[in-house]
Amino acid sequence: MNVFFDAISLLISADNDLLMIVGLSLWVSLVAVLVATLIGMPLGAATALYKFPGRKILVVILNALMGLPPVVVGLLVYMLLSRSGPFGVLGLLFSPTAMIIAQTILVIPIIAALSRQIIDDLWVEYAEQLISLGASPTRRMMTLLWDGRFSLLTAVLAGFGRATAEVGAVMIVGGNIDHATRVMTTSITLEVSRGNLALALGLGIVLITLSLSINAAAFLVKEAAENRQV
């Protein structure tokens, strides 16, 4: 029980180390989700709307990649960014950028696969009307993305959940360096191994509160908007 109170007092005292870890975690995850959304959402919409060779294979791959093992992604990004790798010259290994790259790779399939399903369902409803009105393929995609925005928010949230909870890949490519690449999940792992359960629990509480708050906010926005738009 003492550990719990220690964790709460750490949070109340707004410990500098804790704030820095939380800040970096948010930054890395938000940027990764933003980049993954910009890539994954049009990719998902395109696989739903356009017929091209290998489309079905791409759909299967996207679905399969939703369960991509983070440590494998971490390893691949590590090999690409290490000194002997093709992008070693950029010197990105053990930096927040490397962690963003790894998380982006993990989140893209989630957002793309969920977006594909959402857009596919909407397309069944809209197809004849949009073609009849003369919407170009690009305009059709834009319309479906806009009209499906509230459902697509769920896909983005799923991606954000994956990014914030991720530990294996960021540990490998970030190195869990204090005041540089230490984020909530890697920090919890380290503090548990050190026996510093108060800080680990404090970070755990922040992680869960953050996840709950973002999901609750998104739920409320979606509810309000859907009540207005139906």
Next chain:
Amino acid sequence: MIAQPILLLSLNSICFKASGKQLIKELSYQFKVGPRSIIIGPNGAGKSLLLKLCHRLLEPSQGHIQWHVEAENKSNTAFHQAMVFQRPVMLRRTVSANVEYALSLRGINKAQRRARTEEVLGLTGLSHLARFSARVLSFGEQQKLALARAWALRPRVLFLDEPTASLDPTATYEIEKVINAIHDSGTQIIMTTHDLPQAQRLADEVLFIHRGRLLESGPATTFFAGPTNQFAQAFLKGDLLMWDRPETKMLGD
């Protein structure tokens, strides 16, 4: 000397096949400028399919469809037509935004979009709902909005696929008023229905289709006075033309 009717759309021996089944069979017809053409026939006759072929939502397996439009407009016949479906498809936006969206696809500038939207919403009696979400309207209001959205495009031809199916008599009357107003404004109406009283109210000419074949066509007054085709006679009498009835096998499948 009698003036020749102006041709609008020619269907030349069109066939449509899906999943190995011939759904439209060697259908030829010339739609002329002016009369309201109503396509009637029992369920499964191929009425909606025929409209979708005319509107180019589907391509015929054989034969061809020819629009008789000015040479400069030949390349873009889609812009001369609009279609309203049996089940109105409302975009997830307001009533006025639904109309403006359709106009924006035709490259019409914002000021004109607004003006035309206000105009058609006024003409269809939907002005008071302009700021409402289109998806909260009643089914009848949504169908009226679908008509307004199509009307705003000022098409030469408007295809209507059973626009009053599943509407009550009051809503049907309202929709028919709008259809007549659109026709009076100079837009050709080509519509399907299996509602015979409605066909009698709206039709100038009738096309009777059964099992993908055009069995009879002509002026509405002549058709309803006494069609020559036995299936058309049976349909007017209210005898259902079921797919598996022995007599329908005579059609050669």
